[in-house]
Amino acid sequence: MPEITTGPLALALVAVLAYLLGAVPFGIVMARLFRLGDLRKIGSGNIGATNVLRTGNKLAAFLTLIGDAGKGGFAVLTARALLGEDAAQVAGLAAFLGHGFPVYLMFRGGKGVATFLGTLIALSPLLGAAVCLTWLATALVFRISSLAAIVAAAAAPFWAIWLKPDAWVFAAGIGLLVVAWHNPNIRRMIAGQEPRIGKKPPPHAL
DSSP states (O other), X not given: OOOOOSOHHXXXXXXXXXXXXXXXXXXXXXXXXTTOOOGGGSTTOOOSHHHHHTTTOHHHHHHHHHHHHHHHHHHHHHHHHHTOHHHHHHHHHHHHHHHHSOGGGTTOOOOOHHHHHHXXXXXXXXXXXXHHHHHHHHHHHHOOHHHHXXXXXXXXXXXXXXXXXXXXXXXHHHHHHHHHHTHHHHHHHHTTOOOOTTSOOOGGGO
């Protein structure tokens, strides 16, 4: 954990503002902007970039990815610039929780992978790169996006111990949430029903 140098009221304000930013559902925004329909009734019903991609609109999916990652990164960088490292980690956690439990969508959000990666990249480019490469390597080998996310999330605190020790607790906490939010995917993987990258999932896996 970083040294706490920011007052509790300031940290609380950072948490609230970062949460509200993180709660912005870019998948829903892009689905409406590109007239793709109600994203929560498409594919898996998730609000993230992977489900936006299932609509066939790659640009909308890319913009969702950038938005979801960017809101976490922006929260971290802004809090760090204004207050310090302790505020940066509070902002990253709050933005991540905002994505997972968005007030704008009755607290039913996404699985947070892009926001998770965006916060880590902003906290430490080396740490973020290591976790992203872990995701990429797993995805290339197994061709399962959810498995790549789970492995990357589980590896994040170990990378943090080496590359940014004061963030390992942060990485472990949000990494654990990423894994927990993928519980349905884990069950489908055990049953051999999880769709692979590049293949349309069967109806029972949506």
